[in-house]
Amino acid sequence: MGEDSLLNIDGLGKAYGNNLVLDDFSLSVGHGEFVTLLGPSGCGKTTLLRLVAGLETPDRGRITLDGADLTPLPPEKRQVNTVFQSYALFPHMTVFENVAFGLRLKGVAGDELGRRVATVLCDVRMDGFAQRYPHQLSGGQQQRVAVARAVVNRPRVLLLDEPLSALDARLRREMQGELKRLQRDLDMTFILVTHDQEEALSMSDRVVVMEGGRIAQIGTPREVYEEPSSLYVARFIGDINLFPGTVRDRLDEKHLRLDIFGQTVVAETRRPFAPGQAINLLLRPEDLRLGEGPAKVAPCFAGSIVERSYRGSTLDTTILLDDGPVLKACEFFDEDDPDFDYRVGERVQVSWVKGWEVVLSDGE
């Protein structure tokens, strides 16, 4: 909660009947920051956006923008604009009129209106489409117009509600880059809602992972991916492999000794754990290393390949460990051995890059 934060959300609560959608939610967003709210549908992320936009009223809590209380203001009085999931372009207006809508209501007219609309259409690369109607545009073009219609008002905060979910994978990746560029160029604060973890990781300065109306974890994309605070966050962001085990004892302030399938494993963690506690050791597919012979480094688990799939830049394998769990591994081809491959049924030894493991309590 720094002094320089632009938007402050403090203890926000919202329920529909008995259904608690947001529960004591607090978040600070700084100027020029790109924050993503990530979570499955029904976790309250869209409701949070609507509360900030003023389209819903909170049951509890306060929202301030630049220190001024937004909570009692209707949406038309807030310096906040929204890009809706369905784009919500006015079908009876041309692209120009759609983008000019907000400016006209603020009394901008004549040359200035034309100039500002033209500039913003240029920013989203939609110049030349000003006289078209929304139904004459493709999904991606409508999306750009929706963004233009919002940013032309120069909001302090731009809210984007799953803006890319209706686009195909390729266009989505392209628009991710465009949105990021626009955000940098306009030096505007963006709050994006998505359920797509890849989108969240690639675009944001900070990711807020939400679970049942609360924050499960807040951090940079790197932090939430590499140091997830719970199994929920780990599962939600990326593929995971879990080794169940128990804590034996703590070696020093950074290291913990664990029992996993009868082997002793030393893992790095600063979080507090009690001896005897059930844990899961988490490893991402790209953290795993497969070897053919008996491994030189412990820990090492034997298993056999049950599936391999060639992905172009990586080779993905599924391994059934002799101890039970099924693992997913993802290895890059390297220059020393460009044609490495596995046969289904081949015996392998699984280990991992030391220090890349994450210890999570078995609570969830």
Place this chain on the structure above:
Amino acid sequence: MKGLRLLFFGGVFCYLYLPIVILVGNAFNLNRYGLHWEGFTGKWFVAMWNNPGLMEAARHSLVIAFAAASLATAIGALAAIAFIRYRFPGRRLLQGTMMTLMMAPDIILAIAFLVLFVALGIALGFWSLLLAHITFCLPFAVVTIAARLEGFDPHLLDAARDLGASESRLLWRVVLPLLRPALVSSWLLSFTLSLDDVIVSSFVTGPAYDVLPLKIFSMVKVGVKPEVNALATIMVGLSLILVILSQLFHKEKNTP
């Protein structure tokens, strides 16, 4: 096969339109009783024009239909917006009663109106007729307009608010323009409903304010007069033009 199909289509069209064709034909038939074709004439149109009772009834009908259609559409639009946009106690009940009004037999409505007007001491004439016509047109207007409103992306209204539109600007700049095709349909529907209503009108108007269907009804009691054929021909032409206009309008505005 092809001949059979043609025959079938011919049969259907004859079934639907032969009565109207005969009526239009008789409007130009020299034979007064329309029993056989005697030659072309336009004199029944002149006779119609010179029948002051008939022309006055026609004028009354148009005035009532115009006023009832406009008011029913205006009230219907506001009601539909209220039903779709706001949640208020009694909303479902009110919506349900609209449907009841639509399905109630005309004769029941007619008697109900008569009893009400008599009880309130409203003289039977223009005002009673107008009130009754607005009432029976209203449910159709609401249903037509509400259907269009329900088809909207609800986020359109949110987007307008978000961009700075107050409630009244929202109504004028977004909701009403989007509703235009439904408003036109509703108006045309109400206009026709009002224009050809016999049952309700016969109960709620007085001798001072005769409307066309009633006038025709009283004229044909002693045999169809050829002036009536002429008038009917004009009205068929008028409805045809209205239908074509509304279709053109719909096609042009039929965008999501």
